[in-house]
Amino acid sequence: xxxxxxxxxxxxxxxxxxxxxxxxxxxxxxxxxxxxxxxxxxxxxxxxxxxxxxxxxxxxxxxxxxxxxxxxxxxxxxxxxxxxxxxxxxxxxxxxxxxxxxxxxxxxxxxxxxxxxxxxxxxxxxxxxxxxxxxxxxxxxxxxxxxxxxxxxxxxxxxxxxxxxxxxxxxxxxxxxxxxxxxxxxxxxxxxxxxxxxxxxxxxxxxxxxxxxxxxxxxxxxxxxxxx
Amino acid sequence: xxxxxxxxxxxxxxxxxxxxxxxxxxxxxxxxxxxxxxxxxxxxxxxxxxxxxxxxxxxxxxxxxxxxxxxxxxxxxxxxxxxxxxxxxxxxxxxxxxxxxxxxxxxxxxxxxxxxxxxxxxxxxxxxxxxxxxxxxxxxxxxxxxxxxxxxxxxxxxxxxxxxxxxxxxxxxxxxxxxxxxxxxxxxxxxxxxxxxxxxxxxxxxxxxxxxxxxxxxxxxxxxxxxx
Amino acid sequence: xxxxxxxxxxxxxxxxxxxxxxxxxxxxxxxxxxxxxxxxxxxxxxxxxxxxxxxxxxxxxxxxxxxxxxxxxxxxxxxxxxxxxxxxxxxxxxxxxxxxxxxxxxxxxxxxxxxxxxxxxxxxxxxxxxxxxxxxxxxxxxxxxxxxxxxxxxxxxxxxxxxxxxxxxxxxxxxxxxxxxxxxxxxxxxxxxxxxxxxxxxxxxxxxxxxxxxxxxxxxxxxxxxxx
Numbered sequence: 043x044x045x046x047x048x049x050x051x052x053x054x055x056x057x058x059x060x061x062x063x064x065x066x067x068x069x070x071x072x073x074x075x076x077x078x079x080x081x082x083x084x085x086x087x088x089x090x091x092x093x094x095x096x097x098x099x100x101x102x103x104x105x106x107x108x109x110x111x112x113x114x115x116x117x118x119x120x121x122x123x124x125x126x127x128x129x130x131x132x133x134x135x136x137x138x139x140x141x142x143x144x145x146x147x148x149x150x151x152x153x154x155x156x157x158x159x160x161x162x163x164x165x166x167x168x169x170x171x172x173x174x175x176x177x178x179x180x181x182x183x184x185x186x187x188x189x190x191x192x193x194x195x196x197x198x199x200x201x202x203x204x205x206x207x208x209x210x211x212x213x214x215x216x217x218x219x220x221x222x223x224x225x226x227x228x229x230x231x232x233x234x235x236x237x238x239x240x241x242x243x244x245x246x247x248x249x250x251x252x253x254x255x256x257x258x259x260x261x262x263x264x265x266x267x268x269x270x
Numbered sequence: 271x272x273x274x275x276x277x278x279x280x281x282x283x284x285x286x287x288x289x290x291x292x293x294x295x296x297x298x299x300x301x302x303x304x305x306x307x308x309x310x311x312x313x314x315x316x317x318x319x320x321x322x323x324x325x326x327x328x329x330x331x332x333x334x335x336x337x338x339x340x341x342x343x344x345x346x347x348x349x350x351x352x353x354x355x356x357x358x359x360x361x362x363x364x365x366x367x368x369x370x371x372x373x374x375x376x377x378x379x380x381x382x383x384x385x386x387x388x389x390x391x392x393x394x395x396x397x398x399x400x401x402x403x404x405x406x407x408x409x410x411x412x413x414x415x416x417x418x419x420x421x422x423x424x425x426x427x428x429x430x431x432x433x434x435x436x437x438x439x440x441x442x443x444x445x446x447x448x449x450x451x452x453x454x455x456x457x458x459x460x461x462x463x464x465x466x467x468x469x470x471x472x473x474x475x476x477x478x479x480x481x482x483x484x485x486x487x488x489x490x491x492x493x494x495x496x497x498x
Numbered sequence: 499x500x501x502x503x504x505x506x507x508x509x510x511x512x513x514x515x516x517x518x519x520x521x522x523x524x525x526x527x528x529x530x531x532x533x534x535x536x537x538x539x540x541x542x543x544x545x546x547x548x549x550x551x552x553x554x555x556x557x558x559x560x561x562x563x564x565x566x567x568x569x570x571x572x573x574x575x576x577x578x579x580x581x582x583x584x585x586x587x588x589x590x591x592x593x594x595x596x597x598x599x600x601x602x603x604x605x606x607x608x609x610x611x612x613x614x615x616x617x618x619x620x621x622x623x624x625x626x627x628x629x630x631x632x633x634x635x636x637x638x639x640x641x642x643x644x645x646x647x648x649x650x651x652x653x654x655x656x657x658x659x660x661x662x663x664x665x666x667x668x669x670x671x672x673x674x675x676x677x678x679x680x681x682x683x684x685x686x687x688x689x690x691x692x693x694x695x696x697x698x699x700x701x702x703x704x705x706x707x708x709x710x711x712x713x714x715x716x717x718x719x720x721x722x723x724x725x726x
Contacts (some may be wrong), residue, residue, distance in 0.1 A: 053382040082430055083423040097330075102553075104562025106332025117395060168566040181591060187410065187420050190641050195539040202538055251506065310658055313650040323560075334560025345623060415638065415648050495700040 049161070050154050059115050059149035060061070060122040062180060065148040066091025067126025068133075070188070079188075081127070087184055088123025094180035095151035097261035102172050103162060141241050143211070148205050148234035153226040156209040159220060166213045172179040173209030177233065178202050200240040208233025277389070278382050286378040287320040287343050288350040290408060293371040294319025295354025296361075303437070309355070309415075315412055316351025317344070321426070322408035323379035330400050331390055336474030369469050376433050377461035380405035381454040384437040388450060394441045403462065406430050428468040438460025505617070506610050508570070514606040515548040515571050516578040518636060521599040522547025523582025524589075526644070535644075543640055544579025545572070549605035550636035556558070558628050559618060597697050599645035604661050608633035609682040613667040616678060622669045630664030633689065634658050656696040663688025 067088035070079055079087070092114070093109045100107045115180040133139060155176030159169035178194050178201065186193045190203035194202045216222055241244070296315035298307055307315070315431035321337045321344070328335045337343040361367060383404030387397035405420050406429065413420045422430045444450055466474070523544035528537055535543070549565045549572070556563045565571040589595060610631030615625035634650050636655065641648045650658045668685035673676055695701070 079423055086423065086430075100332075101329060101557060102563055102566055104556075106589040107330055110330055110392065110400065113393045113395040115396075116399055164566060165569045165707075171572050172566065186414055186642055187423060189419050191645050193642060194533055195542065203540075307651055314651065314658075316554040327558060328560075335558055338558055338620065341621045343624075346628055370636065398556050414642055415651060 048223070049151040050158065051229040054150075055096075055108070055154065056114055057146065057152060059096070060118045061092075061143055061150070062095070063088040063092035063122025064126040064129065065140060065147055066180070066184060067123040067131040068140050068143075069184070069211060071127050071130035083194040084127055085123045087188070088184040089262075090125055090183050090187065091147070091180040092119035092122060092163045095155070095176040095178075096185045098179035099151075099155040099158065099176035103164070105162070107128045116149060124262075142238065144178060145204075145234040145241075146230075148177040148181075148237060149230035150200070151180070151209060152205040152209045152233050153212060153230040155214045155265065156229065157222050160213065160216060166217070168230045169212055170206065170209040173229075174202060174205045174219055177205035177209070200236060200245055204233045204240065207236055276320035276485070278386065279447040281459045282378075283324075283336070283382065284342055284346045286382060287373065288346045289320075289378070291316040291320035292354040292357065293351025293368060293375050294369075294408070294412065296358040296368050299355050299358035301416075303398040313348060313351045315416070316354055317347040318404070318411050318415065319375070319408040320350060322411045323383070323404040323406075326407035326411075327379075327383040327400055327404035328401060329386060335389070343484065370466065371468075371495055373462040373465040374406040374431075374458075376409075376429070376465065377436060377458035379408070380433040380437045380461050381440060381458040382413045382456065384440045384486070385450050385454045388441065388444060389443070396446070396453055398434065398441055399435040401440070402430060402433045403438070403456075406441035428464060428473055430462040432468065435464055457463065503571040506614065508663065510606075511552075511610065512570055513566070514576045514603065515552070515565065516574045517548075517606070518551070518603045519544040519548035519575040519578025519597055520582040520585065521596060521603055522636070522640065524586040524596050524599075525604045525640070527583050528588035529644070532596070534539040537671065540583055541576060541579045544582055544641050545575040547603070547617070547636040550639045551632040551634075554635035554639075554684075555607075555611040555614065555628055555632035558631060559615060561618070561621060564628035575586040584609035588712070598694065600696075601660075601690040603694040604633040604637075605664060605686035606658070606691060607636070608661040608665045608689050609668060612668045612685065613678050613682045616669065616672060626662065626669055629668070630658060630661045631686075633665070641670060655703055656692060659691040660696065663692055 067084050069091070070087035073079060096115075097107050098110045099111075102191045127138075152173040154173075156169050156173030161171045163170065180194055181201075182194065184190075208229040208231075211232045212222075212225045215228055216225040220228075293462075295312050297319070298312045298315035301307060322335075324337045324343075325335050328337075341343045380401040382401075384397050384401030387400045392400065410420055410422065412418075436457040436459075439460045440450075443456055444453040448456075523540050524542045525547070526543035529535060552571075553563050554563075575717045585595075608629040610629075612625050613631030615628045620628065637657075638648055638650065639686075640646075654667040664685040667688045668678075668681045671684055676684075
């Protein structure tokens with residue numbers, strides 16, 4: 043009966059799903075040896091990265107998953123996964139492309155998640171949380187299903203933090219009267235820029251008790267950190 | 271107000287849950303050493319395989335989980351898990367039984383998933399997707415919770431592909447006017463037969479860039495593939 | 499239109515979320531070496547333990563997640579995670595505190611889960627199941643996201659069993675006419691007491707075929723159990 047406050051345009055949503063699908067498939071194509079995936083496995087990771095964030099967002103919002111209401115999302119994610127496989131073959135080890143695509147994708151998923159939450163009347167703090175979960179949820183599902191250590195849990199370049207900051211910006215500027223569409227675009231840019239800069243300058247969060255450990259390490263010799 | 275287009279009969283749904291529970295518990299009972307499970311662990315895997323696919327289906331459809339609306343699903347899955355433990359003790363290493371049961375179970379879950387989705391008005395592509403997720407979802411949850419590599423992600427006999435083909439058949443023959451019940455039965459049989467034949471003849475999807483790797487392998491000596 | 503049969507008071511729900519957040523962050527702070535988490539990782543585990551059980555409960559009930567309907571849950575879980583990090587620094591290796599807190603937390607989550615399910619008209623068996631999933635769900639998510647073996651799946655002190663028994667007591671005494679609030683408190687105490695006693699006396703479920711294995715072990719020499 044009431045008009046929706048905000049709807050993500052279908053083309054924008056499909057663009058995010060498609061870029062995510064390309065990025066996921068490029069990532070998954072890089073694995074060899076015991077983690078090597080067959081063609082279906084690569085397609086599954088592409089679809090998971092393209093659609094996983096939106097699924098998690100809608101589950102957290104108590105809404106039926108938008109990506110399963112029409113045929114286009116799966117066609118976009120699946121087609122994008124095939125493109126991603128071909129690109130991975132062409133641009134072997136194009137790490138910069140994967141990082142750049144990924145920054146845009148988490149920016150889009152975060153912006154769509156927070157915008158949709160605000161549009162449904164969700165308060166500010168959970169709206170930021172849902173946006174961040176939408177941004178990084180696909181990569182968590184990818185790591186769990188591939189048996190990799192979950193990337194966002196370990197010391198590394200600001201990833202979830204970029205999404206949290208971008209989504210917080212959306213909520214803040216929207217509270218000052220900026221339209222949700224413009225707020226979403228600003229948040230997308232903030233997330234993507236922070237993420238790319240963090241990778242370039244190798245910035246990461248302080249580890250817990252790093253100073254304490256450094257002291258111990260200085261007294262006892264270096265702590266060997268086994269790479270997972 | 272409108273009558274449901276399709277409901278899975280309770281006896282059929284409970285049969286699927288029960289067969290899944292038996293299959294899951296037989297699978298879980300086979301583990302020894304560090305993966306050994308206690309009795310509750312085996313029961314959890316039985317319930318997960320029996321009910322996990324239906325839970326995932328209903329979450330993707332935005333429906334309250336059907337398996338938690340009455341007492342019978344959990345009783346069937348739990349009782350089946352106990353039967354599965356006993357059978358595993360009797361038929362030690364009855365791999366053929368596990369594979370056969372599994373083929374029927376993924377056929378049933380796929381058919382129920384796609385049929386329910388079509389009955390709720392979900393379009394063709396997501397209906398196939400939801401059916402395939404319902405078919406293999408329980409085994410994904412099982413592998414994640416047991417700390418095993420997720421089976422469907424790695425080079426192996428057609429598993430998810432069998433479910434995708436079976437569910438596609440349901441959507442196709444239903445589009446030609448066949449009743450959803452008959453379409454579901456056809457899809458179940460297609461999935462189960464493909465799966466069993468794939469195991470018997472050891473058919474699998476082509477790996478990514480397999481030809482490229484073979485060439486490299488021929489030039490450099492065999493690439494040692496570490497079994498997970 | 500109808501009045502809700504039962505609502506968990508906000509203060510009680512926030513108390514559970516907060517205690518869970520403290521417990522989760524204390525647990526996560528203890529990891530070193532390759533499993534070492536950064537500050538965000540510890541906060542994520544705190545929020546996951548504080549809010550994960552409630553999220554799983556609401557997904558299984560087909561309800562929008564209660565913990566995302568206002569700002570307080572995330573503030574409580576996040577604040578509690580910070581307190582948990584500080585406490586972990588102060589009380590290094592305070593295992594007894596973690597076990598005690600954990601026992602109260604699974605008792606609360608189990609009681610809230612079963613009570614909410616009964617209040618929504620869910621039958622007895624799934625109400626117990628949902629309570630147990632709410633009690634242990636956070637720890638399953640924690641283990642999966644941290645790449646640890648899922649604790650409840652392996653031979654150990656009664657954990658899920660304590661929750662199942664506590665939730666069964668709630669359903670039973672409620673069926674005899676005891677109010678749901680009092681039933682919930684009784685169930686909470688039963689779960690927590692069983693859990694603490696199981697840890698103190700090191701009680702666990704019988705392994706599968708333990709006697710068979712003992713016999714084999716006696717005949718063939720000890721089976722080396724590789725610790726995960």
